[in-house]
Amino acid sequence: MFNVVCAVLIKNNKILLPKRGINLQKMPNKYEFPGGKVEKDESLKEGLKSELYEELCIDVNIQDIIEFPNNVLHLWTFKMPTLSKLYFIFNFFS
Numbered sequence: 001m002f003n004v005v006c007a008v009l010i011k012n013n014k015i016l017l018p019k020r021g022i023n024l025q026k027m028p029n030k031y032e033f034p035g036g037k038v039e040k041d042e043s044l045k046e047g048l049k050s051e052l053y054e055e056l057c058i059d060v061n062i063q064d065i066i067e068f069p070n071n072v073l074h075l076w077t078f079k080m081p082t083l084s085k086l087y088f089i090f091n092f093f094s
Helices: 044-056
Strands: 002-007 007-010 015-016 036-038 073-081 087-091
Touching: 002 044, 036 044
Parallel strands: none
Antiparallel strands: 002 036, 007 015, 073 087
């Protein structure tokens, strides 16, 4: 199992949701929260800082990242044998 982080970017009371490039092979032109896998030697905040820089060229201070330690998201993915789409099931715990 590995940890994945994502950011909800808020500016002027609005959520900023980046859109993927139209020429990408996987899910082009779709909106997504920026984030990704945390490396083994990184903390969750360090992983998020790295992902924000890699994806959006945003250089954030780790101290500015607000953690929500009691909120956990468990995500399971599966592919239906007769369909070509990937489905996600989310469970939120607090």
